[in-house]
Amino acid sequence: MRLLHYWRAMMGIVGRELLRFLHQRERFISALVRPLVWLFVFAAGFRAALGVAISPPYETYILYEVYITPGLIGMILLFNGMQSSLSMVYDREMGSMRMLMVCPLPRWFLLGSKLIAGTAVGVLQSYAFLGIAWAYDIQAPLMGYVWILPALVLVGMMLGALGLLLSSLIRQLENFAGVMNFVIFPLFFMSTALYPLWKIKESSEILHTLAHYNPFSQAVELIRFALYEQFNLDALIFTALSFFVFMSAAIFGYNPSKGMMVRKGGGAP
Amino acid sequence: MTELALAIENLSFAYGAKKALDDVSFDVRPGECTILLGPNGAGKSTLFSLITHLYDSRQGRIALCGFDIKKQSLKALARLGVVFQQTTLDPDLSVTQNLRYHAALHGIGRKAADNRIQEELERLNMFERRGEKVRQLNGGHRRRVEIARALLHRPSLLLLDEPTVGLDVPSRQAIVEHVHALVKEQNLAVLWATHLIDEIAADDSLVVLHRGQIKAKGKLDYVLQTTGANDAGEVFNKLTEGHKG
Structure with missing residues (x-):
């Protein structure tokens, strides 16, 4: 009976997120426009300047557009994770977060369900992007589109957990923009999304080390390898570990006796 | 006692x-x-x-x-049933969708939830407006929906x-x-x-x-x-x- 309660609650939370997503078509379109601009404009422009040599998982020389496609999927999931956390800060300000928190289920489960709901939306967006990229002649092996699913789910959960953690730290919506600049831009630009590690190493050792240990780099590599039907164990372990750390910290942040909400005084979830 | x-x-x-x-x-x-x-x-x-x-x-x-x-x-x-000072309904969802969401959080199945939703909304004269988005309701009606929602799981x-x-x-x-x-x-x-x-x-x-x-x-x-x-x-x-x- 208790299991049924958990199942119904999770379906309710995921269903609500999908309904909201369907009602907000502009959110879907803007989530796609951003990576498509990078693909059609940025990548096309830099094709000549940024040649990419053969490196795994690629078995031949590739166009720059092909190289950045996994990075742009990472971008979709990154923005989706941040959007979810933004909506949690909004929910908290608007009070609907309170409704979730006063229902008779453990916090970890409620936050986990929120995360699954956000990830489901991110995965849908990623496949829509891959569909457009396919039409643009960026085509991976067919089975790669199946292999990529668990990678998308794990990366979506990891970035969503980071978003959850941020939402537990941020009291007001206005503070969010600043944090976005301090989180999204460093994560994205200091990663392998736009350029391979060896290329970064050529310019700076420090930057190379930072990019290597950037959880977003590992997430992008996990996606990149999966899309070409390959398994990257290091990236998987690193991404899973990052998920665990971010999620644990987010659960702590939303704990009614230990979390940041109490310490800040008055900012009830 | x-x-x-x-x-x-x-x-x-x-x-x-x-x-x-x-x-x-x-x-x-x-x-x-x-x-x-x-x-x-x-x-x-x-x-x-x-x-x-x-x-x-x-x-x-x-x-x-x-x-x-x-x-x-x-x-x-x-x-426990709660009506907070700030409205906590999702404005982009309909009255029924908001109430079903709450019922799901309390582990109430779809059929039982729909029966209870009808019962509580009728009691507050809001059943006719169940399909409308919350955004379209005035403040008083939103409050009624919130009271109906707080009672859905039969709190003490x-x-x-x-x-x-x-x-x-x-x-x-x-x-x-x-x-x-x-x-x-x-x-x-x-x-x-x-x-x-x-x-x-x-x-x-x-x-x-x-x-x-x-x-x-x-x-x-x-x-x-x-x-x-x-x-x-x-x-x-x-x-x-x-x-x-």
Whole structure:
């Protein structure tokens, strides 16, 4: 009976997120426009300047557009994770977060369900992007589109957990923009999304080390390898570990006796 | 002896050095409407956050239907219905979608949920508007939907945090009457936070909170007698030193 309660609650939370997503078509379109601009404009422009040599998982020389496609999927999931956390800060300000928190289920489960709901939306967006990229002649092996699913789910959960953690730290919506600049831009630009590690190493050792240990780099590599039907164990372990750390910290942040909400005084979830 | 719907014992809470609640104790029984009266900043919202387990109490104890909110929080919360001061409905979803979401969070299946939704909305004359987006409803109707939602899982205790703020007089009156009818007909226990004196009925119990401390508690008659006041308004002014809300 208790299991049924958990199942119904999770379906309710995921269903609500999908309904909201369907009602907000502009959110879907803007989530796609951003990576498509990078693909059609940025990548096309830099094709000549940024040649990419053969490196795994690629078995031949590739166009720059092909190289950045996994990075742009990472971008979709990154923005989706941040959007979810933004909506949690909004929910908290608007009070609907309170409704979730006063229902008779453990916090970890409620936050986990929120995360699954956000990830489901991110995965849908990623496949829509891959569909457009396919039409643009960026085509991976067919089975790669199946292999990529668990990678998308794990990366979506990891970035969503980071978003959850941020939402537990941020009291007001206005503070969010600043944090976005301090989180999204460093994560994205200091990663392998736009350029391979060896290329970064050529310019700076420090930057190379930072990019290597950037959880977003590992997430992008996990996606990149999966899309070409390959398994990257290091990236998987690193991404899973990052998920665990971010999620644990987010659960702590939303704990009614230990979390940041109490310490800040008055900012009830 | 009837089990208490809400028992608060020696509850204290502080935000850092600032004390928000100081040794607060009172009970709410089934079939009783208790009005929590206090000006802004009295500690009402903090008290509600503690009862709903949004915060943990560090000193004192809160029990809902005998379940300790800290140790048995899930059992306690299952018996609690809440209407917060701010509306907490999703404006982009319909009335039914909002209520189904709440039912799912309480583990109620679709069929049972739809039956209860119909029952609660009909009682509040809102069933005809079930398909409308919440955004299209006025403030009074949104409040009705929130009350219907808070009752969907059949709670023993209903918490209302200033639910009539910003509503016109007929909407306020309708909500006051509806809640008092629920107390009588369904033996529901209600804790209603307000600073609006005219929402108090003659047979309500009163808890007057000011600067985190209880200044008076008991049936309205008893409080009038012990404070020497003529009406609830005078009680409020006397015990809160004429504090404007």
